[in-house]
Amino acid sequence: MCLAVPGKVVAIDDGADPLTGLIDFGGVRKQACLEYLPDVRVGEYVIVHVGFALQRLDEESARASLELFEQLGLLEEEFGDAWEQAARQENGSEVR
Amino acid sequence: MADLAVEATATAADPANWTCPAPLRDQPVVVMGHGGGGALSAELIEQVFAPAYGNALLAGMTDSAVLHLGGARLAFSTDSYVVRPLFFPGGCLGDLAVNGTVNDLAMSGARPAYLSAAFVLEEGVELTVVERIARAMGAAAETAGVTIATGDTKVVESGHGDGVYVTTAGVGLVPDGVDIRPQRARPGDAVIVSGPIGLHGVAIMSVREGLEFGIEIASDTAPLAGLVVDMLAVTRDIHVLRDPTRGGLGASLNEIARASGTGVRLRERAVPVPDEVANACGFLGLDPLYVANEGRLVAFVPREEAEAVLAAMRAHPQGAGATLIGECVEEHPGMVVVATGLGGTRVVDLPLGEQLPRIC
Amino acid sequence: MKYIDEFNDPDLARRLLDEISATVTRPWALMEVCGGQTHSIIRHGIDQLLPEKVELIHGPGCPVCVTPLECIDKALDIAARPDVIFCSFGDMLRVPGTDRDLFRVKGEGGDVRVVYSPLDALKLARQHPDRQVVFFAIGFETTAPANAMAVHQARRLGLTNFSLLVSHVRVPPAVEAIMTAPTCRVQGFLAAGHVCSVMGMSEYPELAERHRVPIVVTGFEPLDILEGIRRAVRQLERGEHWVENAYARAVREDGNPAAIRMIEDVFEVTDRNWRGIGRIPASGWRLREAYRAYDAEHRFDVSGIRTEEPAECRAGEVLQGLIKPTDCAAFGTLCTPRTPLGATMVSSEGACAAYYLYRRMSEPALPREEMNPVG
Numbered sequence: 001m002c003l004a005v006p007g008k009v010v011a012i013d014d015g016a017d018p019l020t021g022l023i024d025f026g027g028v029r030k031q032a033c034l035e036y037l038p039d040v041r042v043g044e045y046v047i048v049h050v051g052f053a054l055q056r057l058d059e060e061s062a063r064a065s066l067e068l069f070e071q072l073g074l075l076e077e078e079f080g081d082a083w084e085q086a087a088r089q090e091n092g093s094e095v096r
Numbered sequence: 097m098a099d100l101a102v103e104a105t106a107t108a109a110d111p112a113n114w115t116c117p118a119p120l121r122d123q124p125v126v127v128m129g130h131g132g133g134g135a136l137s138a139e140l141i142e143q144v145f146a147p148a149y150g151n152a153l154l155a156g157m158t159d160s161a162v163l164h165l166g167g168a169r170l171a172f173s174t175d176s177y178v179v180r181p182l183f184f185p186g187g188c189l190g191d192l193a194v195n196g197t198v199n200d201l202a203m204s205g206a207r208p209a210y211l212s213a214a215f216v217l218e219e220g221v222e223l224t225v226v227e228r229i230a231r232a233m234g235a236a237a238e239t240a241g242v243t244i245a246t247g248d249t250k251v252v253e254s255g256h257g258d259g260v261y262v263t264t265a266g267v268g269l270v271p272d273g274v275d276i277r278p279q280r281a282r283p284g285d286a287v288i289v290s291g292p293i294g295l296h297g298v299a300i301m302s303v304r305e306g307l308e309f310g311i312e313i314a315s316d317t318a319p320l321a322g323l324v325v326d327m328l329a330v331t332r333d334i335h336v337l338r339d340p341t342r343g344g345l346g347a348s349l350n351e352i353a354r355a356s357g358t359g360v361r362l363r364e365r366a367v368p369v370p371d372e373v374a375n376a377c378g379f380l381g382l383d384p385l386y387v388a389n390e391g392r393l394v395a396f397v398p399r400e401e402a403e404a405v406l407a408a409m410r411a412h413p414q415g416a417g418a419t420l421i422g423e424c425v426e427e428h429p430g431m432v433v434v435a436t437g438l439g440g441t442r443v444v445d446l447p448l449g450e451q452l453p454r455i456c
Numbered sequence: 457m458k459y460i461d462e463f464n465d466p467d468l469a470r471r472l473l474d475e476i477s478a479t480v481t482r483p484w485a486l487m488e489v490c491g492g493q494t495h496s497i498i499r500h501g502i503d504q505l506l507p508e509k510v511e512l513i514h515g516p517g518c519p520v521c522v523t524p525l526e527c528i529d530k531a532l533d534i535a536a537r538p539d540v541i542f543c544s545f546g547d548m549l550r551v552p553g554t555d556r557d558l559f560r561v562k563g564e565g566g567d568v569r570v571v572y573s574p575l576d577a578l579k580l581a582r583q584h585p586d587r588q589v590v591f592f593a594i595g596f597e598t599t600a601p602a603n604a605m606a607v608h609q610a611r612r613l614g615l616t617n618f619s620l621l622v623s624h625v626r627v628p629p630a631v632e633a634i635m636t637a638p639t640c641r642v643q644g645f646l647a648a649g650h651v652c653s654v655m656g657m658s659e660y661p662e663l664a665e666r667h668r669v670p671i672v673v674t675g676f677e678p679l680d681i682l683e684g685i686r687r688a689v690r691q692l693e694r695g696e697h698w699v700e701n702a703y704a705r706a707v708r709e710d711g712n713p714a715a716i717r718m719i720e721d722v723f724e725v726t727d728r729n730w731r732g733i734g735r736i737p738a739s740g741w742r743l744r745e746a747y748r749a750y751d752a753e754h755r756f757d758v759s760g761i762r763t764e765e766p767a768e769c770r771a772g773e774v775l776q777g778l779i780k781p782t783d784c785a786a787f788g789t790l791c792t793p794r795t796p797l798g799a800t801m802v803s804s805e806g807a808c809a810a811y812y813l814y815r816r817m818s819e820p821a822l823p824r825e826e827m828n829p830v831g
Contacts, residue, residue: 002490002492002595002596002598002599002648002650003379003381003454003455004492004598004650004653005378005379006458006706007379018575018605018609022310025375025378026374026375026458027311027312027371027372027375028302028309028372028375028376029309029310029311030310030379033575033602033605035605036601036712036715037712037714045457045459047650047653047706049455049599049602050455050545050572050573050574050595050599050602051574051576051602052573052601052602052605054598054601054653054654054712055653055654055706055707055711055712057459057705057706058704058705058706059457059705062459062462063457064704065463065679065702065704065705066462066463066468066679069468069471069679069683070468070471072471072472072474073471073478126563127559127560127563128563129550129559135794306569306571306572306576307570378460381546381547436500436501437466438466438469438500438505438678439466439469439501439505440500440501440502440504441501442498442499442500442501443813445813448793448794449550449559452546452549452570453545453546453547453570454520454545454547455520455595455599
C-alpha cells in the first residue's frame with residue numbers, strides 16, 4: 001500500500017489554500033499539499049503520498065539506522081544486550 | 097526472410113507464457129492497452145491482423161520487413177504517430193514521425209532512403225501547429241539523411257481527432273551479408289544498450305495533463321541509422337537490433353527472448369537509468385525498464401565482437417552512452433531475468449498494456 | 457542524505473543478511489502486511505537472499521487488490537454514466553469487476569481519468585461544473601488523509617458535483633483477523649511503515665500482547681525491509697513479542713495528529729469486505745453522516761448492486777500462507793493475471809501472480825556477479 005517517496009521542500013506557497021509547497025524528488029519537482037505538516041520549513045525532507053506530505057523525515061534517525069547497519073556483527077560481540085536496551089528505550093513502545 | 101512489419105509484437109501463444117488462451121472476447125472493444133506495445137498489442141496482431149492478411153511474411157517480428165525486390169533487399173516499414181501533447185521537451189510529433197520510421201528501418205540494418213508522410217488533421221487546428229510539425233519533420237529528415245518523397249492529407253471533423261496524427265512509411269536498402277532479426281539471438285550474445293533509458297517516456301509524462309511535474313530532461317528522439325552503419329562497419333554479424341519504444345527495454349527484450357527461444361539476463365546495476373528518470377519512476381511507481389525510448393537501440397552481438405562494437409558505438413554521438421547490460425543465455429528460454437543490485441533476481445515480464453502511475 | 461540511495465547499499469544489505477542468518481536457528485514465518493513492501497521484496501529479489509528458515513508470507517496490504525468485487529462493479533456502473541467524469545488512481549483501471557474493468561468502460565465511451573492525487577479530481581470538479589466528478593477513494597490509512605482532505609475541501613467550496621466512492625481499509629483489524637484465524641501460521645509482522653507515519657503505533661501494542669506476536673514497523677527500501685526482518689527474527693528467537701519501530705526516520709509514536717484529526721472528522725469506522733478474504737469487522741472507513749452528500753454510493757444509487765465473490769478463489773488461504781497458489785484448482789486455468797479471481801492474482805506482486813510468473817523460470821536464482829562485463 002502506499003507508494004510514498006521522500007522529497008525535499010524547496011518552496012512553500014503560504015497563500016495557497018490548502019497550504020502547498022514544491023517538493024524536489026532528486027531532480028523531479030511536483031507540488032504537494034502541506035496542510036498536514038503546517039510548520040514544515042524549506043530544506044526539510046518529507047515523505048509524500050498521492051500529492052500529500054505526510055511526515056517529515058528525521059535525519060538523525062536515518063543516520064543512526066545506517067550507523068547501526070555498519071556496526072552489525074561488531075556490535076553484538078562488543079556490547080551484547082546493551083544496544084538492545086538502548087533501542088527499546090529509544091522507541092519507548094515496549095510491551096511485555 | 098519472412099518479415100512484414102506490423103509493429104513491435106510478441107507471440108502470446110507461447111505455451112510457456114499463457115497456460116490458458118487469453119481470447120479477445122475478454123476485451124470486445126479496443127482499449128488503450130491495445131496500443132501499448134505489450135501483450136494486448138501482440139494479441140491484436142495475432143488474433144485479428146495476422147489471420148486477416150494471411151501470408152507467411154507475418155511470422156516475422158521485426159521492426160521493418162525485409163523484402164526481395166528487383167534483385168535488392170528492401171527494408172519496408174510503417175508507423176502511425178499519436179502523441180499528446182504534440183510538443184514536448186526535446187521534440188514534437190514531427191521528430192517522432194521521422195525518427196521512428198528511420199529507426200524501424202535501421203533495426204533491420206538498412207540504410208533508410210525515402211519516407212512518405214500522411215497527415216490526419218482535425219478541423220480547427222491552427223495552421224501554425226501543422227507548420228511547426230512539418231518543419232520539424234523536414235529538419236529531422238535532413239539530419240537522418242532521408243527524403244520525404246510523397247504524402248497525403250485528410251481532415252476530420254472537430255472532435256473526431258486529436259489535433260494531428262501522422263503516419264510515415266519508409267524504405268531503405270539492406271547491405272549484403274546483413275541479417276538482423278530477433279530470431280537470431282544466440283546464447284552467449286552480449287546485450288548492449290546504446291545509452292541512458294527512459295528519457296522520452298518520462299519527458300512526455302512530465303507534460304501530460306493531470307500528471308505535470310518539473311524535470312530538466314528532454315526526449316531522446318533521434319535517428320539511429322548512422323549509429324547502425326558504424327556498428328555494421330565493425331561486423332556484419334550483428335544478430336539483433338531493436339529500438340525499445342513503447343513498452344521500453346523490458347518489452348523489447350521479452351520479444352527477442354521469445355522469438356529466439358533464448359533467455360536474457362541483465363545486470364540491473366549496469367542498465368543506464370538517469371537519476372531523474374529513476375526518481376520520476378520512483379514517485380509514479382513505474383519501472384524504468386518499461387518506459388519508452390525514441391532514440392535508443394538494444395543490440396545482440398556475438399560476445400567476441402562486443403568490445404569492438406561497443407567502442408564503435410561510443411565513438412558515435414547517438415551511442416556515446418553505450419553499455420553492456422547483460423547476455424543471452426540458454427536457461428529460462430523466452431524469459432528476461434534481472435540480477436538485482438542486491439544479488440537477487442527478478443523476472444521482467446512482457447508488460448500487459450500501457451504503464452500507469454500506481455499508489456500501491 | 458537523500459533517504460533512498462543510502463538504504464539500497466548492497467554491502468550493508470549483506471551485513472544485515474549475515475546478521476539474520478547468524479540469528480536464526482528455527483523456521484519462522486513472517487508476514488509483510490504492505491503491498492509496497494511486497495513490491496520491494498520482489499523488485500530486489502530479497503526473498504531469495506534470506507536464509508531458508510525465514511519465510512515471508514505476502515499479506516493483504518495492497519488496497520487495489522483487496523477492493524471488493526462489489527465495489528468495483530459499483531465503480532464500473534457509475535463510470536459508464538454519460539454525465540460522470542470518473543477519476544481513479546492508475547492501478548485501479550485494470551482491476552476486473554464481474555465482467556469488465558475501468559479500461560473497458562473507458563473504451564466504451566466512459567470518461568475515466570487517471571489522476572495522481574484526489575486534489576486533481578477536485579480541480580476537475582471545479583473546471584467542469586456541469587459534470588459529476590467521482591473519485592474512487594481506495595486505500596489504507598496512508599491514503600485516507602488525502603481523500604479526507606479532498607472531500608473536506610469540496611464541502612468548504614460548496615461543490616455539489618464532487619463525490620467519493622469510498623472503499624477505505626484499515627490495517628490493525630486485518631492483523632487481528634489474520635491472527636485469530638484458527639490455522640494462522642504467521643509468527644511475526646512487519647507493520648506498514650507509511651500507515652504508521654500517519655496513524656502512529658498506538659494500535660499495535662495491544663495486538664502484539666494479545667496474540668504474543670512481534671510487530672516491527674518497517675520501511676520500504678531494501679535495508680529497511682531487511683532490518684524489519686532482522687528485528688522480528690531476533691524477537692522470535694528470544695521468545696519476545698513487542699512493538700519495535702525500525703522506520704524511526706518516518707514514524708513517530710503518535711503519527712501525524714493533524715492527519716488523524718482530518719480522517720476522524722470525515723470518516724467513521726465500518727465493517728468491510730476484502731476481496732478474496734471476506735468480511736472483516738471494523739476494517740474500513742466510510743464517510744460520516746455530515747459528509748453523506750459527497751458519498752457516490754448515495755448520489756448514484758448503486759446500493760442495488762450486489763456481487764458475490766467467486767467461490768473457486770482461495771486467496772484468503774493463500775494470504776494466510778495456508779496453501780501455496782499452485783494448490784488452488786483455479787490457479788493457471790480459471791485464474792490468471794489476465795483473468796484474476798482474487799486479490800493475490802490481481803496485483804503483479806500478489807502471491808499467485810508472482811508464482812504464475814516465477815514458475816516459468818526453472819532456476820531460482822543467479823549467483824552474484826556471475827555475469828562478467830566484457831565492455
